[in-house]
Amino acid sequence: MKALIVDDDLALADVLAFTLRRVGFQVVLAHDGMTALERWEADDPDLIVLDLNLPRLDGISVCRRIRAVADTPIIILSVRGDEDDIVQGLEIGADDYVVKPFSPRTLVARAQAVMRRTGAPPSAGPLTVGELELDPMRREVRIGEATVHLTGLECRLLETLMASPGQVLATDYLLTTVWGPAGASRDMLKQLVRRLRSKIEPDSAHPQLVTSVAGVGYLLELP
Amino acid sequence: MKALIVDDDLALADVLAFTLRRVGFQVVLAHDGMTALERWEADDPDLIVLDLNLPRLDGISVCRRIRAVADTPIIILSVRGDEDDIVQGLEIGADDYVVKPFSPRTLVARAQAVMRRTGAPPSAGPLTVGELELDPMRREVRIGEATVHLTGLECRLLETLMASPGQVLATDYLLTTVWGPAGASRDMLKQLVRRLRSKIEPDSAHPQLVTSVAGVGYLLELP
DNA sequence: TGATTCTGTCACCAGTCTGTCACCATTTAT
DNA sequence: ATAAATGGTGACAGACTGGTGACAGAATCA
Numbered sequence: 392m393k394a395l396i397v398d399d400d401l402a403l404a405d406v407l408a409f410t411l412r413r414v415g416f417q418v419v420l421a422h423d424g425m426t427a428l429e430r431w432e433a434d435d436p437d438l439i440v441l442d443l444n445l446p447r448l449d450g451i452s453v454c455r456r457i458r459a460v461a462d463t464p465i466i467i468l469s470v471r472g473d474e475d476d477i478v479q480g481l482e483i484g485a486d487d488y489v490v491k492p493f494s495p496r497t498l499v500a501r502a503q504a505v506m507r508r509t510g511a512p513p514s515a516g517p518l519t520v521g522e523l524e525l526d527p528m529r530r531e532v533r534i535g536e537a538t539v540h541l542t543g544l545e546c547r548l549l550e551t552l553m554a555s556p557g558q559v560l561a562t563d564y565l566l567t568t569v570w571g572p573a574g575a576s577r578d579m580l581k582q583l584v585r586r587l588r589s590k591i592e593p594d595s596a597h598p599q600l601v602t603s604v605a606g607v608g609y610l611l612e613l614p
Numbered sequence: 615m616k617a618l619i620v621d622d623d624l625a626l627a628d629v630l631a632f633t634l635r636r637v638g639f640q641v642v643l644a645h646d647g648m649t650a651l652e653r654w655e656a657d658d659p660d661l662i663v664l665d666l667n668l669p670r671l672d673g674i675s676v677c678r679r680i681r682a683v684a685d686t687p688i689i690i691l692s693v694r695g696d697e698d699d700i701v702q703g704l705e706i707g708a709d710d711y712v713v714k715p716f717s718p719r720t721l722v723a724r725a726q727a728v729m730r731r732t733g734a735p736p737s738a739g740p741l742t743v744g745e746l747e748l749d750p751m752r753r754e755v756r757i758g759e760a761t762v763h764l765t766g767l768e769c770r771l772l773e774t775l776m777a778s779p780g781q782v783l784a785t786d787y788l789l790t791t792v793w794g795p796a797g798a799s800r801d802m803l804k805q806l807v808r809r810l811r812s813k814i815e816p817d818s819a820h821p822q823l824v825t826s827v828a829g830v831g832y833l834l835e836l837p
Numbered sequence: 838t839g840a841t842t843c844t845g846t847c848a849c850c851a852g853t854c855t856g857t858c859a860c861c862a863t864t865t866a867t
Numbered sequence: 868a869t870a871a872a873t874g875g876t877g878a879c880a881g882a883c884t885g886g887t888g889a890c891a892g893a894a895t896c897a
Contacts, residue, residue: 481682528782529827542854543829579856581874586855596875603874605864765843802845804885809844819886826885828853 393417394502395436397427397453398468399445407440411502424448431457438502441485442468443476451476455483466501518553521614523591523600525549534591544569545587549611552601557613559604584609616640617725618659620650620676621691622668626714630663633721647671654680658794661725664708665691666699674702681707689724741776744837746814746823748772757814767792768810772834775824780836782827807832 394416398404401422408418419434421427424445431439439457443450454465467480467488480488487501518525524533530546532539541549547569552560560568566575569583584603588595603609617639621627624645631641642657644650647668654662662680666673677688690703690711700711710724741748747756753769755762764772770792775783783791789798792806807826811818826832 528830529833530830544855576856577873578858581876582856585875585877605873767844799845800884801847804887805845808886808888828884 393419393434393436394438394440395419395421395427395430395434396440397421397424397445397450398440398442399423400442407498411440411499416502422446424450424453427453428456431463436463439463439465440468440498440502441465443480444470451479451483454480454485458483458485466498518550520553520556520611523549523553523611525553532591539590541587541590544583545590548583548587549591549601552609552611556611559607559610561608565608615660616642616657617661617663618642618644618650618653618657619663620644620647620668620673621663621665622646623665630721634663634725639725645669647673647676650676651679654686659686662686662688663691663721663725664688666703667693674699674706677703677708678706689721741773743776743779743834746772746776746834748776755814762813764810764813767806768813771806771810772814772824775832775834779834782833783831785831788831 394411396404396407396411396418397420398407399422404420404422408420411418416438419430419436421430422445425447427439427441427445428448430436441450441454445453450467454467457463457465464487465480465485467476467485469476469480469488489498489501518527522535525546526532527546527550530541530543532541532546532549548565551565551568562577562580565580566577569575570579584601585595588598588601592598592600600612601609602612617634619627619630619634619641620643621630622645627643627645631643634641639661642653642659644653645668648670650662650664650668651671653659664673664677668676673690677690680686680688687710688703688708690700690708691714692700692703692711693714700713703711712721712724741750745758748769749755750769750773753764753766755764755769755772771788774788774791785800785803788803789800792798793802807824808818811821811824815821815823823835824832825835
């Protein structure tokens with residue numbers, strides 16, 4: 392899922408980006424109203440987090456223009472005291488609002504609530520690489536004729552590997568992507584790789600799908 | 615479905631309540647603007663029928679406050695001649711209006727039209743998936759030849775599952791959709807799933823219709 | 838008003854998942 | 868040559884999850 396964050400406060404925008412990335416969003420940034428519209432057009436985000444006080448084109452106008460042609464969920468950010476802005480934003484079509492200052496947890500909760508309320512549940516589409524077909528919502532991977540059930544972390548690892556088939560993904564990258572920035576240990580990744588291999592490799596003692604690159608990381612072999 | 619009726623005329627409020635109960639609504643009453651807001655918060659109604667001339671807080675303000683944070687369908691009641699009020703109410707976000715005096719039939723028609731227009735849960739038509747045919751109004755599901763009566767929550771859960779057959783619906787999504795934004799607990803969903811299964815599954819110990827995806831949620835299997 | 842049904846809450850259970858530790862063989866660095 | 872690092876393997880304990888049962892209070896019905 393992709394989120395577009397629009398805020399002229401660069402530091403805050405970065406914090407917001409970090410927060411949403413942490414829970415799985417891809418994030419695109421814009422720091423003024425015009426760029427917001429451009430990015431919205433170019434990136435087709437699933438969610439827009441929109442500050443109301445912006446240079447070049449104010450947040451209300453951005454919200455109005457987007458809402459005129461799309462259903463993209465919009466959360467507006469406002470300063471305490473700007474209740475008129477909030478009301479106006481909501482009237483124009485924003486889906487929810489958050490008042491600064493707020494905790495990251497609040498934003499995440501609102502983002503997830505808005506995603507739930509305004510559309511189908513966030514169902515990732517299937518991923519196919521060669522004879523592997525992964526359904527992240529069902530946590531099932533089909534290998535030719537066989538269907539294998541994966542756990543949450545196994546599914547996440549395979550999804551990450553399948554997103555870049557043939558590319559070596561560094562250990563640190565996998566630790567962050569699968570477990571989040573709070574991190575994890577090499578031990579955990581080793582175990583997870585082992586578990587995944589035991590489920591999908593014809594012979595996990597001689598892996599053909601998920602292979603290791605010593606000192607670098609792992610990759611999903613191209614078919 | 616629950617309706618909140620707000621009118622300082624007690625007798626009229628009772629008539630309205632009776633009218634809507636007759637067509638299947640649960641009804642909550644409030645006789646002034648402040649109580650209306652309280653009841654709206656506490657009862658999370660699916661529809662609000664709102665007189666504009668109210669003590670303590672007028673109907674326009676009530677409408678504005680509710681509309682600022684929610685999509686609840688609102689029908690405003692007004693006296694002939696108060697066209698400015700009606701226009702203002704609609705601008706603020708009311709969905710429809712009824713001018714006193716009016717017949718009960720008119721109110722019902724408007725209520726149902728508003729529910730349909732604003733995308734409220736499709737209470738009208740039956741849902742069919744495979745051998746399951748759900749009538750939300752009767753709260754009955756037909757499974758082949760057998761007809762089973764469901765409770766309110768059971769019906770809501772099944773309706774939600776049937777709206778996206780074959781798709782895994784996340785636990786949080788189901789909690790919000792079935793119980794509303796106030797949320798609920800996983801325990802409640804577990805129990806509800808159990809009750810629904812006990813009513814519709816051939817063998818609820820081995821569910822074939824409503825199946826679980828560990829760590830994700832539940833789905834209605836495609837036929 | 839009393840009876841019945843519905844719902845939320847708590848407890849218990851079996852099975853699964855995950856992190857952690859230990860051990861080992863191989864590779865890399867000193 | 869030796870020590871350190873790396874990747875692979877096994878095992879186990881605690882946490883988590885989904886399922887089940889039971890009961891009390893709330894809501895509904897007659």
